[in-house]
Amino acid sequence: MIPESFIQELLNRVDIVDVVDKSVPLKKAGANYSACCPFHNEKSPSFTVSPTKQFYHCFGCGAHGTAIGFLMEYAGLSFVEAVQDLAKNVGMIVPQETRDPDKLPQKTVVGLQEALQQAANYYKSELKKSERAIAYLKARGLSGHIAAKFQIGYAPAGWQNLQTVFPQYENEALTVAGLVVTNEQGKRYDRFRDRIMFPIHDQKGxxxxxxxxxxxxxxxxxxxxxxxxxxxxxxHELYGLFVARRAIRDAGRALVVEGYMDVVALAQYGIEYAVAALGTATTPFHITKLMRQTDEIVFSFDGDNAGRTAAWRAAMNALPALSDGLKLRFLFLPKEHDPDSYVREFGKEAFEREMQQAMPLSQYIIQHLSEENPLNSQEDKVKFLNDAEPILKLITAPRFALLLRKRVAELAQVTPQEMQSMLRLPAPNKIVPKAAVRQMRTPISIKKRFVLMLLMQPQLASSEHLAFAQTSHEEDVLLRIVVNAALMQPQSKPATLLHSIAPHVDARLLNEIQRELHLLDESLDIPLEFSGACTQLRDMMADVRDSHLLNLLKEKPLTLLTDEERALLKKLTVKR
Known part of the structure; x- marks a missing residue:
């Protein structure tokens, strides 16, 4: 594991402008630099890089992060690879732990992510020992390179193999992480036994x-x-997305398949932009996540009835996330094939030719609605409109909605106006564009404002500022964490401080602070703003103290108050 202190020093040494400019040419725009976002297609630049804050941020798709995050997102590097790449550029040597690769660390589980990573390491080491598992992967056409790329492993047969990795096998974290199961008799055992293991990664790898x-x-x-x-x-997650991100951007499309083996088999044959849903239908969250990488998504399902049912479910789930300009297409292979078997029999070129013929979403919807409806009689057309109604109401992309409505009305032999009135569809031009939402900002609290100023100039921190946090409320917790971080790293950049506090702050609150930091006007007089925030916080503390004292005085009978207490009561009452 790379020491946290090294990562913080690295972020202080690198310049994110230089890092991003190597891959995405930047132009000076006031205090910042800008470009068209490399993570989604756009015509007007909404991607900004701040040399002061050491962040990148896209106001179009929401992508944001540090220099490390940029290399992970853009170049598809793992966290360790990104750190090594940056360190090499600034002449730093990454501290390395020397350890026997075949000897697994024996340690207590301290968290879910660490437990899962230790299990993944164990499964990878067990794959090397299992001739049966290796033979199975080879029979499926997978090379050692692809197995390593996807970090494929093997969970051996047996009930408590993970006990060799986790001496404290009773640790509740193993159950919460889904690695260990407890039966009705209270006996604990490994969830995965005698299976090829496919680790699922988040966007950080x-x-x-x-x-x-x-x-x-x-x-x-x-x-x-x-x-x-x-x-x-x-x-919310897609198998293979972390590995496929760069290939998706290079190909200009993402391919969504049904299973893990489809993803790795396609990668083996050079189609490295495939991902898979995880035992569930494709959701709007999946579509939104893929839209950050590309504006073309092709769904490829098995050619049997189950595959066609899954395809229609994916189409319906995608409708709420549609935006004008996004191309969704559907590829249906012959009934006897899935993507894995098809690419192994016919190869990459044949599969990509099939993809070029994939059916557009609008055509697929019309075909599905009319495949068992001849549209000959009036009753046929009524059924057609009834079936189309809930679909049309799900679509919020104005141009796509308008054109699909016209086609449905044409087939039903009614005018678009008649259909809109009959089905009570909202007018497409009245759909509020998403950009309008961005104009609405809730003013942030004074404590969050204080935190932002301190992130910008941590040298302003004093231990006295810890008194501003009197409760266990999330804002007070955040304030204490930031003050302590600033005291320890008074010369750090905003990006470095945010990285150091990230493990200790609620993810939702951290995202809010990051967003506000991106929007913060860099022309502000930070020390003056900070001084003003301190004054307000001291006034707030005085108000709380006075209110508490006033309540105590009111609880005592007036006849029992001393002269000093009566004078204080009068003063506090007038003040309020």
């Missing part, structure tokens, strides 16, 4: 869950996923 596939065809279920945990929500 950290392991957040697993998918396990059987080797023995008689075992069930065929695929077995980690349960939902605080780190892993199936409806």
């Amino acid at each position: 950290q392991v957040i869950g697993f998918g396990g596939r059987v080797i023995n065809p008689e075992d069930t279920p065929k695929y077995y996923n980690s349960p939902e945990t605080p780190l892993f929500q199936k409806g």
Whole structure:
């Protein structure tokens, strides 16, 4: 593990403008630099890089982060690779731990992510020892390079193999992480046994869950996923996205398939821009996540009835997330094939030719609605409109909605106006564009304002400022953490401080602070703003103290008050 102190020093040494400019040419724009966002297609620049704050931020798609985060997002590097790349550029040597790679660390689990990473390391080491598991992967056409790229492993047969990794096998973190199961008799055992293991990564490359596939065809279920945990929500994550990000941007499209084996088999044949949903239908969250990488998404499902059902469900779930300019297409392979078997039999070029013929979403919707409806009789057309109504109401992309409505009205032989009135559809031009939402900002509290000023100039921090945090409220917790970080790192850049406090602050609150920091006017007189915030916070503390004292005085009978207390009561009453 790379020491946290080294990462903080590295972020203080690198200049994010130089890092980004190597890949995305930047232009000076006031105090910042700007460019068209490399993470989504746009015509007007909304991507900014701040040399003062050492952040990048896109006001279009919301992408943001430090120099490390940029290399991970843009170049598809892992966290360690990004740190090594940056360190090399500034002449720093990354501290390395020397350890026998075949000897797994024996340590107490201290958190979910660490438990999952230790398990992933164990499964990878076990794959090297299992000739049966290796033979299975080779039979599926997978090379050692692809297995390593996706960090594929093997969970051996047996009930408590993970006890060799986690001496404290009773640790509740193992259950919460989905690695260990407790039966009705209270016996604990490994969730995954005798399965090929596919680690699931988040956007930072950290392991957040697993998918396990059987080797023995008689075992069930065929695929077995980690349960939902605080780190892993199936409806939000896509298998293979962390590995595929760069390839998706290079190809200009993302391919969504049904299973892990489809993803790795396609990668083996050079189609490295595939991802898979995790035991659930494609959701609007998946679409939104992919839209940050590309504006073309192709769904490829098995050619059987189950595959077609999954495709229609994916289409319907995608509708709320649609935006004008996003291209969704659907590829249906022959019934006897899935992407894995098709690419192995016919190769990359044949599969990509099939992709070029994939059906656009609008055509797919019309085909699905009319495939069992000849539209000959009046009753046929009524059914057609009834079936189309809930679909049309789900679509919020104005231009796409307008054109699809015209086509539906044409097939039903009514005018668009008649159909809109009959189905009570909202007028497409009345749909509020998402950009309008961005104009609405809630003023931040004085404590958050104080935090922002301190992140900008940590040398302003004093231990006396800890008195501003009197409670366990999240803002007080944040204030204490930031003050302590600033005292320890008075010369650090904003990006470095944010990185250091990230593990200790609620993710939602941290994202809010990051967003406000991006929007902060860099022409402000920070020391003056900070002094003003301190004055307000001291006044707030005095008000709280006076209110408490006033309540204490009111609780005593007037006849029992001393002269000093009566004078104080009068003074506090007048003041309020």
